[in-house]
Amino acid sequence: MDPVIGKDDEKKVISEAGRLTGRNAETLSSQAQLQKTVVRSDPPAILVTPNPAPPVQVTDSGAAVGRMPVPAPTPPADPRDVTGLIAELGLTEDDMAEPTALVPPERLREVAEALKARGFMLMDSVGLDYLTYTQPRPKRFAVLHNIYHPRDHRRLFLRVWLDDGEALDSLYPVWKSANYLEREVYDLMGVDFIGHPDMRKVLTPDDLEGHPLRKDFPLGETPTLFRDGRFLDPAAFRAGVTGQQSGLTGYRGELRRGRGEDRLPPVMPEGGPK
Amino acid sequence: MPLKELIDRDWQELESEGVLFSSLEKLVAWGRSNSLWPATFGLACCAIEMMSSTNGRNDLARFGSEVFRASPRQADVMIVAGRLSKKMAPIMRRVYDQMPDPKWVISMGACASSGGMFNNYAIVQNVDSVVPVDIFVPGCPPRPEALIYAVMQLQKKVRGEAFDQLGNQLPMVDAWTR
Amino acid sequence: MTLKDKDRAAVKERETLRDLRQNPDSGTLPRPQMTPDHQESTSAERLHGQTGALLHTEIMSLNVGPQHPSTHGVLRLVVDMDGEYVIKVTPHMGYLHSGFEKTFENRTYQQGVTYAPRTDYLHSFSHELSYVLSVEKLLQAEVPERATTIRVILHELGRMHSHLVFVGTGLLDLGALTPFFYAFREKESLQDLFEAVCGYRMNQGYFRVGGLSRDIPDGWPAMVSRFLIQMEAGVKEYTTLFANNPIFQDRARGVGIIPPDVALDLGLTGPNLRASGVPLDNRKDNPYCGYETYDFNVVTSNDGDSLARFNMRLWEFGESIKIVRQALERLRPGPVRDPNRKISLPPRQELETSMEAVIHHFKLVTEGFHPPIGEVYVPTESARGEVGYYIVSDGGSMPYRVKIRAPSFVNLQALEYACVGAQFADLITILATIDPVLGDVDR
Numbered sequence: 001m002d003p004v005i006g007k008d009d010e011k012k013v014i015s016e017a018g019r020l021t022g023r024n025a026e027t028l029s030s031q032a033q034l035q036k037t038v039v040r041s042d043p044p045a046i047l048v049t050p051n052p053a054p055p056v057q058v059t060d061s062g063a064a065v066g067r068m069p070v071p072a073p074t075p076p077a078d079p080r081d082v083t084g085l086i087a088e089l090g091l092t093e094d095d096m097a098e099p100t101a102l103v104p105p106e107r108l109r110e111v112a113e114a115l116k117a118r119g120f121m122l123m124d125s126v127g128l129d130y131l132t133y134t135q136p137r138p139k140r141f142a143v144l145h146n147i148y149h150p151r152d153h154r155r156l157f158l159r160v161w162l163d164d165g166e167a168l169d170s171l172y173p174v175w176k177s178a179n180y181l182e183r184e185v186y187d188l189m190g191v192d193f194i195g196h197p198d199m200r201k202v203l204t205p206d207d208l209e210g211h212p213l214r215k216d217f218p219l220g221e222t223p224t225l226f227r228d229g230r231f232l233d234p235a236a237f238r239a240g241v242t243g244q245q246s247g248l249t250g251y252r253g254e255l256r257r258g259r260g261e262d263r264l265p266p267v268m269p270e271g272g273p274k
Numbered sequence: 275m276p277l278k279e280l281i282d283r284d285w286q287e288l289e290s291e292g293v294l295f296s297s298l299e300k301l302v303a304w305g306r307s308n309s310l311w312p313a314t315f316g317l318a319c320c321a322i323e324m325m326s327s328t329n330g331r332n333d334l335a336r337f338g339s340e341v342f343r344a345s346p347r348q349a350d351v352m353i354v355a356g357r358l359s360k361k362m363a364p365i366m367r368r369v370y371d372q373m374p375d376p377k378w379v380i381s382m383g384a385c386a387s388s389g390g391m392f393n394n395y396a397i398v399q400n401v402d403s404v405v406p407v408d409i410f411v412p413g414c415p416p417r418p419e420a421l422i423y424a425v426m427q428l429q430k431k432v433r434g435e436a437f438d439q440l441g442n443q444l445p446m447v448d449a450w451t452r
Numbered sequence: 453m454t455l456k457d458k459d460r461a462a463v464k465e466r467e468t469l470r471d472l473r474q475n476p477d478s479g480t481l482p483r484p485q486m487t488p489d490h491q492e493s494t495s496a497e498r499l500h501g502q503t504g505a506l507l508h509t510e511i512m513s514l515n516v517g518p519q520h521p522s523t524h525g526v527l528r529l530v531v532d533m534d535g536e537y538v539i540k541v542t543p544h545m546g547y548l549h550s551g552f553e554k555t556f557e558n559r560t561y562q563q564g565v566t567y568a569p570r571t572d573y574l575h576s577f578s579h580e581l582s583y584v585l586s587v588e589k590l591l592q593a594e595v596p597e598r599a600t601t602i603r604v605i606l607h608e609l610g611r612m613h614s615h616l617v618f619v620g621t622g623l624l625d626l627g628a629l630t631p632f633f634y635a636f637r638e639k640e641s642l643q644d645l646f647e648a649v650c651g652y653r654m655n656q657g658y659f660r661v662g663g664l665s666r667d668i669p670d671g672w673p674a675m676v677s678r679f680l681i682q683m684e685a686g687v688k689e690y691t692t693l694f695a696n697n698p699i700f701q702d703r704a705r706g707v708g709i710i711p712p713d714v715a716l717d718l719g720l721t722g723p724n725l726r727a728s729g730v731p732l733d734n735r736k737d738n739p740y741c742g743y744e745t746y747d748f749n750v751v752t753s754n755d756g757d758s759l760a761r762f763n764m765r766l767w768e769f770g771e772s773i774k775i776v777r778q779a780l781e782r783l784r785p786g787p788v789r790d791p792n793r794k795i796s797l798p799p800r801q802e803l804e805t806s807m808e809a810v811i812h813h814f815k816l817v818t819e820g821f822h823p824p825i826g827e828v829y830v831p832t833e834s835a836r837g838e839v840g841y842y843i844v845s846d847g848g849s850m851p852y853r854v855k856i857r858a859p860s861f862v863n864l865q866a867l868e869y870a871c872v873g874a875q876f877a878d879l880i881t882i883l884a885t886i887d888p889v890l891g892d893v894d895r
Contacts, residue, residue: 177717219394318891
């Protein structure tokens with residue numbers, strides 16, 4: 001489209017619009033009106049409209065050829081979009097792949113009650129430990145509540161950042177389903193919840209010390225003993241891929257994980273391997 | 275045939291007439307081997323295949339082992355079917371102790387036999403460290419046919435017809451064990 | 453007396469009995485007189501835990517499990533009882549805790565496909581599919597049309613497998629042995645189908661990130677259609693033999709009612725929620741694998757009792773059969789894997805001619821692929837409810853964190869609610885119809 005519209009073109013457009021009837025005519029005339037006003041306010045007349053209408057080709061006889069200028073259809077509002085909801089609750093959106101809202105810990109209960117009043121249900125609670133994450137994170141732990149609306153199918157994740165030893169308000173007074181879910185987060189991740197009626201371990205045995213899903217808890221693999229007395233340590237076998245240490249293979253995945261730049265990968269000595 | 279005749283006549287002569295001789299121990303072992311009643315100890319996926327082994331197609335009843343008892347006090351053989359977590363291990367030991375002697379254990383599946391794919395903090399790596407295992411069945415989960423084969427092998431062991439890896443005959447269980 | 457007369461007499465007798473049951477005072481039979489201090493408690497009283505049982509005995513705690521035939525595995529319940537009535541149920545889980553989520557963090561993405569089906573071993577395709585879909589969303593992988601259709605078929609067949617075990621063992625818990633043999637007859641045929649396509653009866657591990665591990669064998673669709681005919685006859689048998697059985701109905705009707713608002717509050721999903729009248733089904737609401745293009749219904753019931761939860765599974769057989777029939781018609785020849793060499797292994801014959809293929813093969817097998825940094829969640833509908841894998845990637849070849857949204861774990865919370873005021877025998881009914889899989893609960 002030619003961005004420069006002279007007065008002659010403008011006249012043509014308006015005259016075309018006058019002949020048309022129906023919805024197209026209205027939109028066209030309103031667009032022409034818009035263009036006209038912009039032209040008037042800005043005499044150099046360089047227009048960049050958000051929805052540029054295609055130019056109308058006019059033959060000598062004055063009849064319009066080709067498609068009438070229809071404004072590009074605006075996409076229908078996604079009913080599952082939660083950006084409006086997040087703004088309504090006064091929260092900020094996280095830039096994760098899933099629609100996530102960042103909630104300050106002290107506001108969690110209040111936000112949950114507001115969501116419950118809108119008909120949301122609690123699907124899941126996720127505990128996350130960012131101790132060895134490659135990118136910097138505000139705090140070590142995060143608790144995500146997976147909130148879902150059973151009628152209009154909006155899904156929202158509430159993310160709360162926590163440090164080690166910090167406790168979080170329990171959502172049990174709001175949703176009864178938080179009962180087991182928070183017990184699981186407490187058991188496996190070690191996040192304490194205030195106001196939960198029954199904060200006990202749920203999955204691990206009572207004599208297990210520590211919280212297994214923390215990153216500093218070892219996987220607890222046992223080496224395999226072969227008949228001839230050899231050991232195969234599976235942790236060492238896979239260490240290269242995990243990037244924690246070089247392990248048996250000598251390959252260090254930590255370079256790719258963003259750490260250990262000070263150490264160079266093993267290079268072949270001059271003259272080939274000895 | 276009067277009893278006097280049984281004592282007087284030669285045993286070879288009697289056998290040719292269809293009278294069989296055996297020790298009472300062997301007779302008891304034969305009876306035991308054909309009525310091995312398992313205690314249900316279904317833990318995970320293998321439990322489903324354990325149930326499948328009793329259905330119409332596989333029919334464990336052909337070997338006298340279809341009577342799965344919920345109470346360990348009525349069972350001879352415990353089929354440990356599935357991954358044994360460290361939380362469950364003491365309970366399994368208690369169930370094993372509640373079974374009357376003589377008793378046998380079949381470790382069904384890779385997880386029960388060696389920890390399988392779960393080499394981590396939660397799973398006991400070998401059931402043999404908790405209870406003495408007689409038969410290990412490989413597979414994840416083993417097919418019902420594999421379980422039936424294991425039961426048949428156990429029957430051999432009960433009858434004293436089994437051998438270890440070095441070729442030594444394994445002893446039959448004493449008939450009068452408590 | 454002719455046969456017709458006999459029938460008529462039988463119908464009349466049945467009607468009289470039914471009338472008597474509905475209105476005991478109308479009939480000629482004398483109603484058993486109750487002494488004033490021997491009153492049955494009303495259902496309202498029972499729901500509030502105030503059992504009207506007259507012998508207000510000492511409250512006793514009864515331990516059920518973890519090694520008990522009716523607890524679907526290794527669930528342990530501590531039941532506080534007043535006489536025969538349940539006052540409080542405290543489930544103790546974790547006897548099958550296998551450390552799935554920790555193990556996922558130490559395996560490559562493709563190795564994780566082996567672990568996912570072991571969580572819910574009855575509907576193992578649901579976890580497999582959910583895990584694979586999450587990783588594919590992370591990778592932006594393109595799954596070919598044929599692979600998606602086969603996934604839908606197997607997903608629905610797996611749902612039937614789970615419901616068959618539910619019909620068999622659920623009624624076994626109530627003391628009926630026969631359904632077990634009927635249901636496991638169809639289950640064996642179904643497992644033959646699984647075995648034909650992936651070489652294993654359970655815990656298939658057939659899906660791969662970016663497609664399937666291999667194509668289906670020739671003649672498999674015909675096998676599936678033959679099975680569907682068998683399955684339809686089977687469902688009719690279950691309906692007439694078990695679901696319409698008056699003994700079963702007496703034990704299940706009105707037992708363990710969960711109202712819809714409570715069900716949503718407790719986080720129920722799947723058939724248990726739909727039995728309470730909430731039509732929530734991720735196949736319709738958050739479609740994946742092209743479920744929006746299939747024609748099927750979401751069956752619901754308004755009763756919310758154990759009978760409704762049982763019937764929900766029977767009705768879902770029909771819907772699954774419908775979906776599989778449509779998917780079979782859509783099967784067209786084509787690739788079953790994402791052609792992207794960075795995700796899926798090269799074909800075997802290429803390894804002998806192409807050096808690049810060898811390098812790709814080596815990298816994928818030893819190290820695996822590296823998805824971009826991000827966090828994803830894809831909800832899917834299993835036979836038990838919403839399954840989802842929340843996967844956090846840090847750019848490595850192994851997931852940084854995998855959280856399994858296990859439906860059985862959340863559904864089990866309904867037990868504490870629904871059992872209060874019921875009799876102990878009803879507890880077994882309620883537990884059987886909630887249908888938890890302990891591998892899914894404990895993970």
